[in-house]
Each structure stands twice: as structure tokens, then as C-alpha cells.
Amino acid sequence: MMVQKEDLGLSLSLNFPAASERNPSSLQVNLTPGLDSSPSSFNILHRTTNCSDSHPFSNSSDRNNVDAFKVETRSFLKGIDVNRKPPTAAEAEEEAGVSSPNSTISSISAKRSERDVDHDGERASSRGVSDDDDGDNSRKKLRLSKDQSAVLEESFKEHNTLNPKQKLALAKKLGLRPRQVEVWFQNRRARTKLKQTEVDCEFLKRCYENLTEENRRLQKEIQELRAFKLSPQLYMQMAPPTTLTMCPSCERVAVPPPEKPVNHRTLPFNPWSTPANQVVHRHMNTLRPRA
DNA sequence: GAATGGATCGGATTTACGTCA
DNA sequence: GTTGACGTAAATCCGATCCAT
Numbered sequence: 001m002m003v004q005k006e007d008l009g010l011s012l013s014l015n016f017p018a019a020s021e022r023n024p025s026s027l028q029v030n031l032t033p034g035l036d037s038s039p040s041s042f043n044i045l046h047r048t049t050n051c052s053d054s055h056p057f058s059n060s061s062d063r064n065n066v067d068a069f070k071v072e073t074r075s076f077l078k079g080i081d082v083n084r085k086p087p088t089a090a091e092a093e094e095e096a097g098v099s100s101p102n103s104t105i106s107s108i109s110a111k112r113s114e115r116d117v118d119h120d121g122e123r124a125s126s127r128g129v130s131d132d133d134d135g136d137n138s139r140k141k142l143r144l145s146k147d148q149s150a151v152l153e154e155s156f157k158e159h160n161t162l163n164p165k166q167k168l169a170l171a172k173k174l175g176l177r178p179r180q181v182e183v184w185f186q187n188r189r190a191r192t193k194l195k196q197t198e199v200d201c202e203f204l205k206r207c208y209e210n211l212t213e214e215n216r217r218l219q220k221e222i223q224e225l226r227a228f229k230l231s232p233q234l235y236m237q238m239a240p241p242t243t244l245t246m247c248p249s250c251e252r253v254a255v256p257p258p259e260k261p262v263n264h265r266t267l268p269f270n271p272w273s274t275p276a277n278q279v280v281h282r283h284m285n286t287l288r289p290r291a
Numbered sequence: 292g293a294a295t296g297g298a299t300c301g302g303a304t305t306t307a308c309g310t311c312a
Numbered sequence: 313g314t315t316g317a318c319g320t321a322a323a324t325c326c327g328a329t330c331c332a333t
Contacts, residue, residue: 142297143333164323182324183298190326191296 144184148174152184160189 144152155162155170162170162185164178171178 144297161325180297184296186325187297190328193326 144176148176152181152188156185156188160192161185 151174152170155166159166162181167178167181170176171181174181
């Protein structure tokens with residue numbers, strides 16, 4: 001069964017909190033109309049390249065979440081449409097035996113075979129010839145069922161990497177090989193990253209456009225100020241510049257007094273400085289010429 | 292024919308273990 | 313017997329790619 005794109009749960013975001021306040025409409029891309037977009041939803045940029053950093057079982061709350069999730073999904077997974085014959089008891093035992101990467105040599109060598117060769121020696125699952133063998137060796141693409149995809153998505157939201165235990169549990173639950181689960185997570189990470197890159201690119205493009213426009217505006221203002229230097233009388237009739245003024249004595253941004261032209265040097269607005277309307281600068285009064 | 296997504300491949304990195312001086 | 317350096321194997325990840333649907 002084909003899984004719709006909307007079901008994929010791709011929720012992309014840009015980690016620019018300050019920027020998002022300034023331009024909230026440009027930062028959130030939620031591709032998950034059908035799924036919960038609660039605050040606990042997965043943040044793509046919170047990825048790690050080292051499993052030990054964000055190990056899903058590294059704290060008890062994650063462990064509890066996973067356990068709760070297991071209980072939650074167990075019921076409807078019974079009788080799920082699987083793409084392969086369920087593992088035999090021996091296979092399951094073998095899989096369980098290789099779950100720990102820190103296990104002994106013998107178990108390691110057993111695990112090694114998982115990547116390249118199927119358990120009974122035939123080529124890995126991906127080709128899928130074991131189930132409906134049509135004779136030829138062409139790669140037969142299996143399609144995960146909707147339920148399988150949903151469970152994998154839910155699991156991915158919890159943690160975008162799997163430890164061997166989780167991988168085995170998930171594989172067992174879904175009736176897939178651990179390698180298939182592993183591959184699914186790898187592809188999911190790769191494609192999520194790709195989407196995120198696209199979003200980042202779009203955001204940077206918009207940043208560039210905004211800065212270009214800002215630069216144009218400031219250049220124009222410079223020209224106006226130069227004109228003022230040449231003919232102050234003309235400048236008096238112009239609209240006040242939008243730049244902020246700075247007190248020469250303490251070098252703090254100040255709101256210019258409305259009644260008289262300001263005698264302070266002007267500085268370009270710094271978007272990272274304290275907003276002008278938050279600066280109370282009473283010291284300015286003392287700078288005015290006395291009547 | 293393009294898009295999607297499962298699978299494969301090759302390389303890099305990490306970790307555990309064995310060997311040897 | 314202990315220790316540190318070194319080599320090796322296995323596991324895992326990622327990026328690129330293939331290819332069936």
C-alpha cells in the first residue's frame with residue numbers, strides 16, 4: 001500500500017529563534033498535516049552523529065516513552081501484513097544474540113553477516129526474492145505497509161537513531177529484518193536532512209534579499225546625510241532619518257528629542273543591539289543648550 | 292518521465308579485543 | 313603480572329547511487 005507524502009511526518013524547522021520572532025512566517029515548515037505537531041515533535045536539527053550523545057535509552061524518560069510506545073502499538077500490529085516470513089525461533093535467538101555490539105567475537109561475526117547475506121545464506125532481503133520468487137534475480141522492491149511506516153515514523157519521532165536493542169524490537173514488532181529497520185532509519189535521516197537543507201537554503205535566500213534591501217535603504221540614507229552636510233537648510237525640510245542617534249558622551253542609543261534637530265552623530269541601526277524603544281535615556285536632556 | 296522510497300555500496304569512524312614488546 | 317602501542321574485526325553511520333513502484 002502506498003503511503004502518502006503527507007503521512008511522512010516531516011516537520012522541518014530552522015534554529016533561528018531570534019529570527020523567527022522577527023519573521024515568524026518564514027521559519028516553520030510543517031509537512032505533517034495529519035500528525036500531531038505538538039511541541040514534543042521531532043526537531044530535525046537536534047540530530048547527532050554520535051549515538052552515545054543522544055542514546056535513546058540514555059535516560060529513563062526516553063526508556064519509558066519507548067516502553068509506552070511498545071504497549072501502544074502492540075495491539076494493532078498483530079496480524080500486520082509482513083513482507084517476509086516471520087523469523088524462526090532459531091533466527092530470533094540468533095538475532096537476540098547479536099544485539100550487543102560489545103558482545104563476544106562469535107556473536108559479532110554472526111552479526112556481520114546481517115548486512116551482506118541473509119540468515120539462510122541468500123542475498124539480503126532487499127531483493128525480496130525469497131517471498132515471491134519469480135525466478136529472476138532482479139531487485140524486487142518491497143513496500144512497507146501503511147501500519148509499518150506509521151510505526152517507524154512514530155519511532156523516528158522518539159529518536160532518530162536506534163540502538164541494537166531497539167532495532168531488534170522494532171524489527172520483531174513489524175515483522176521485518178533488523179537490517180530493514182536500520183536501512184529505513186538511515187534513509188529517513190538522509191531524506192530529512194535533505195529537506196532541512198532545502199528549508200535552510202530558502203531561509204538564507206530570504207535573508208539575503210532582506211539584507212540587500214536594508215543595504216539599499218542605508219545607502220540612500222547616507223546620500224541624504226551627505227546632502228544635509230552640503231545644505232543643512234534643505235535637510236531641515238526632509239523627513240527625519242530612521243537611524244538612531246547616539247549620545248556622544250556615553251555612547252548609548254537614544255531617542256532624539258522631537259522638537260529640535262539632534263546634535264548627535266548618527267550611527268546605523270544595529271539589529272543585535274538593545275531595541276531603541278527599550279532604552280530610556282534621560283541623560284539627553286542635560287545635553288540640550290540652556291535657554 | 293518524474294517522484295518516491297527501499298536497498299546497496301564504499302568510505303569513515305568508533306569500539307572491543309588480541310598480540311607483543 | 314601490568315601497561316601501552318598497535319593491528320584487526322565488527323558495527324554503525326553517512327553520502328551517493330541504483331532501481332522498482
